[in-house]
Amino acid sequence: MLRKYSNSRSLSDNIKLGSLSAFAAGMVNIGSLLLFFSFSSNVTGHYAILAAEIVKGNYYQIAVVFSWIFLFFFGSFVSNMFVIHINQRNSYLAHAIPLILEIFCLMFVGIYGEYFYKETLVETEYLLALMLFAMGLQNGLTASISNFSVKTTHLTGTTTDLGILFSMFTKKEYRNNEALIGKAKLLVAITASYLIGAILAGFTYVGLSFKMFYLVSLVLVVIIVYDLYKLRLKLYLRNRKLLKINLENVNGYVRIEKEKSIAS
Amino acid sequence: MKIWIRYIGFFTLGISLFVLLISMSNNPEHIIEGQWKELVWEYEKVDKNDTITNDYDNVSDFVKDVVGENLVIHKAESWTFKPNGKLILKGSNYSKEVNWTIKGRGNILEIKYDNNNCEHYSLTELSENKLVLNFDTDTHTRGIARLTFEKI
Numbered sequence: 258m259l260r261k262y263s264n265s266r267s268l269s270d271n272i273k274l275g276s277l278s279a280f281a282a283g284m285v286n287i288g289s290l291l292l293f294f295s296f297s298s299n300v301t302g303h304y305a306i307l308a309a310e311i312v313k314g315n316y317y318q319i320a321v322v323f324s325w326i327f328l329f330f331f332g333s334f335v336s337n338m339f340v341i342h343i344n345q346r347n348s349y350l351a352h353a354i355p356l357i358l359e360i361f362c363l364m365f366v367g368i369y370g371e372y373f374y375k376e377t378l379v380e381t382e383y384l385l386a387l388m389l390f391a392m393g394l395q396n397g398l399t400a401s402i403s404n405f406s407v408k409t410t411h412l413t414g415t416t417t418d419l420g421i422l423f424s425m426f427t428k429k430e431y432r433n434n435e436a437l438i439g440k441a442k443l444l445v446a447i448t449a450s451y452l453i454g455a456i457l458a459g460f461t462y463v464g465l466s467f468k469m470f471y472l473v474s475l476v477l478v479v480i481i482v483y484d485l486y487k488l489r490l491k492l493y494l495r496n497r498k499l500l501k502i503n504l505e506n507v508n509g510y511v512r513i514e515k516e517k518s519i520a521s
Numbered sequence: 522m523k524i525w526i527r528y529i530g531f532f533t534l535g536i537s538l539f540v541l542l543i544s545m546s547n548n549p550e551h552i553i554e555g556q557w558k559e560l561v562w563e564y565e566k567v568d569k570n571d572t573i574t575n576d577y578d579n580v581s582d583f584v585k586d587v588v589g590e591n592l593v594i595h596k597a598e599s600w601t602f603k604p605n606g607k608l609i610l611k612g613s614n615y616s617k618e619v620n621w622t623i624k625g626r627g628n629i630l631e632i633k634y635d636n637n638n639c640e641h642y643s644l645t646e647l648s649e650n651k652l653v654l655n656f657d658t659d660t661h662t663r664g665i666a667r668l669t670f671e672k673i
Contacts, residue, residue, distance in 0.1 A: 294624040294625035294629040294641075295625045295626060306626070315546075316542050316545045317543070317546035317547065319542050319546075320542030323542065324539050327535050327539070376622040376624075376631075378548065378550045378627055379548070381623075381624055382626070
């Protein structure tokens with residue numbers, strides 16, 4: 258999910274990464290809406306609100322909404338900084354760091370909300386700011402490593418692309434195009450996962466409250482550990498590579514032939 | 522100009538803008554503190570003929586009775602927001618203490634009472650002298666009601 262970069266990624270890599278991260282974003286967005294009365298994974302609405310608050314001349318709200326948009330932008334900026342600067346040395350680490358930062362942010366929101374939150378406006382705004390930064394990190398990472406094909410924190414572009422693809426499928430030449438079918442599968446998987454995450458957050462909100470951010474963090478840990486597990490498994494199998502040696506008598510000489518292990 | 526100077530300049534500009542806006546503004550939690558008197562209740566779907574058939578002095582009283590019948594604020598005429606998160610609702614022969622918080626970007630007033638029952642109101646307008654609350658009501662068919670206050 259995380260190791261490969263840009264065009265070397267398979268459809269399966271993108272579907273796995275897109276589904277899990279969209280599920281997390283859906284939960285975070287509805288969680289923030291129910292707990293703080295504001296969205297945290299999409300900024301289109303915040304741009305509209307920013308414009309409305311500018312018109313009304315509400316400086317406080319302008320400052321708050323501006324800072325949220327800025328932090329979403331900054332999250333994406335930081336994410337891609339790690340990807341482009343560390344990718345050459347260790348692509349897995351470069352892709353895992355933004356997710357680790359995101360987990361820290363969401364765990365902080367969960368722990369602070371559960372044990373320290375006094376429901377003041379300033380606290381609400383700081384926690385929302387942290388969530389927008391976390392969503393910026395996630396969206397920046399998935400978009401960056403997938404060559405801009407996986408964006409998981411909002412569904413405007415996804416829904417638009419799905420509409421275009423579904424209209425293209427009215428023509429047979431496009432219906433048989435594997436790349437387009439793969440793209441449609443990816444977008445449907447992202448949309449469905451986001452929706453499932455959002456619905457789950459809605460149902461579990463009363464019982465879990467701020468604990469839902471632990472669940473989201475767990476999903477992100479799965480993304481990180483999945484690749485780490487695969488990397489370690491590969492390394493393990495390489496170390497234990499068994500050499501099968503065939504001995505064959507060829508004209509009085511012994512020919513030794515190595516066979517590749519099953520694992521490789 | 523070196524690229525990193527441009528980047529530092531860009532982020533400094535963003536942070537400065539935020540600091541400037543915050544310094545020019547007042548926190549809604551501070552503006553709302555104090556005593557407010559109800560001026561008028563309005564409801565987008567009110568049938569003004571009902572105020573004639575029923576015994577009401579004005580449309581506002583009628584709206585308050587119809588729209589607010591299930592709300593904790595129904596009998597209140599003056600609202601006192603205390604800094605400690607307490608809200609005193611007072612009316613004729615009525616007094617109730619509830620909890621208040623402001624959520625979202627400072628646009629949602631949350632009132633909690635009796636074992637964490639919650640009511641939410643949109644803070645449509647909040648200035649030193651005027652407070653306007655909007656809320657969705659389930660009365661008959663769903664509609665939007667507006668409640669206007671002036672500071673005492």
